[in-house]
Amino acid sequence: MSTILLIISALYALMTLILWWGWRRIPYAQTTPTTDGPLISVVIPVRNEADNLPHLLADLARQTYTRFEVIVADDSSTDTTVAVVQALLNDLPYTLHLLPLPNEKTGAPKKRAIAESIRIAQGELILTTDGDCRVGPDWVRSFAAYYRQHHPRMMTGPVTFTDSSMKPGWTDDISPNERSSANRVFGQLQTVEFSSLIGSGAATLALNNPTMCNGANLCYEKRVFEEVNGFAGIDHVASGDDELLMHKIARRYPGGVQFVKNRGAIVQTAPHSSWAAFYQQRKRWASKWRAYESWHPSALAVFVFVSNAAPVLAVLGGTAGAIVWPTVLLIIGLKTIPEFIFLRAILRFLQKPQAVWWIPATQLVYPFYVLLFGLAAQQKGFTWKGRSLK
Incomplete structure (x- = not known):
């Protein structure tokens, strides 16, 4: 068993270093002054975002590129989202x-x-x-x-993720100090974990093998959306407005999907305030795996699942005396050292240097996290915005 785990861990180390190399080869995009670029339609699908949306709309009022319109699509909110938008209709410069x-x-x-x-x-x-979400003043200009x-x-x-305290939702029996401390720890762990997804998606794009992206920061030609028939063929999946659409466009236009490596293009959002909300989001993301037409993203997901199981099995084998401890440490090192190098590069780009110190803690829990959601993905159904979806 030790030989198999060593091979898996060595392959994972090689893959992680390839991703790191792919990330490094992406050139930094220049945010040049632009006034005559394309007209951009900023689309914001919302449901029950009355507390958050005004901040985003205010951010858009401070953009350095002004050739854009904003469309807020309200999905039957049960709070005051519609009233909030209506009150701002005539007070914004766009x-x-x-x-x-x-x-x-x-x-x-x-x-x-x-x-x-x-x-x-x-x-x-x-x-x-x-x-x-929150955006900086050069967000629209970066894409233009x-x-x-x-x-x-x-x-x-x-x-x-933002560095501010997370949204409310903790129980009343937690003291303010405990809540603040728990928020910071959970937020930092989420920041590290999420950076691996962003970095992996960008690196695989640079390697001409698109896998992941995020709909919180996605831009495409309207005519191309229409050419690929939009979400037709993938509209039976609740999630996937980002990745599944990206795969459709990448198949039609190989090399036509690119990552904007520019700090001005960074979008920030608040981390989850509870494990329940985090679990439901990740389960929703995992629901789109079954809809992948290409085998590459699915194969990558399976390989990551197996690779994260390797150190857990190695420690169990070491405890049982089936694997010598030097081999156990080698297996752990093959996973954690290349990961640290890769994640540090992503977090530095995202201007999250403080999160680098949380990489080891994230690596400690990440194998169990991957195993949990790998199994959870096999079950249908999740909750999103107060709705039960499949």
């Missing part, structure tokens, strides 16, 4: 459209919101984000400038 959607039963509400927004969008480019320079069909962007 064109803001409110698109209320009927409360119809659908298995992919976010896809419906985006597709309906694109129907009325006037922009050449569609730039999507979420209602609970990159598009003028390279003309890709789709651009994926970096996403990370």
Whole structure:
């Protein structure tokens, strides 16, 4: 067994170093001054974001690139989201459209919101984000400038978590100090874990093998969305408005999907405040694996699952006396050292140097996390925005 675990761990180390090399070969994108670039339609699908959306709309009012419109597609919110948007319609320096959607039963509400927004969008480019996100002043300009320079069909962007305290949701029997401490620890662990997804998605794009992206920071040509028939064929999956669409576009335009490696393009969002919310989100993301047409993302997911099981099995084997401890330490080192090198590079780009110190703690729990969600992905059903979806 030790030989098999060593081989798996060595292959994982090689893969991680290849991802690190892929990340390093992505050139930094220049945010050049642009005033005559493409008209961009910023699409924001929302549901119950009355507390968060005003901050994002205010961020958009401070953009250094002004050739854009904003479409807020409200998916039958039960809070005051619609009223909040209506109150701001005439107070912002850009064109803001409110698109209320009927409360119809659908298995992919976010896809419906985006597709309906694109129907009325006037922009050449569609730039999507979420209602609970925050963007810097050069966000729109970063994509406009990159598009003028390279003309890709789709651009994926970096996403990370804010450093502020997380949203409320903890029980009342936790003291403020305990809550703050727990928030920080959980938030830092999520920041490290999420950076691995962003970095892996960017690196595999650089290696011409698209795997992952995030709909909180995604830009594509409107005409290309229409050419690939939008979400047709993948609209039965609740998630996948980002990755599954990216795979459709990449198949039609090989090399046409690129990562915008520019700090001005970074989108930030708050980490989850509870394990339950975190679990439901990751389970929702995992639900799209069954819809992958290419075997590469699925094979990568299986390989990551097996590789994270290797150190757990090695420690169990060492404890049982089946594997000598020097071999156990070698297996652990083959996984953790290349991971640290890769994650440190991503976190530094995302301007999260403090999170680098949390990499070892994340590595300690990550094998169990991967095993948990690898098994959870086999079960259908999850909760999203107060709805039960499949």
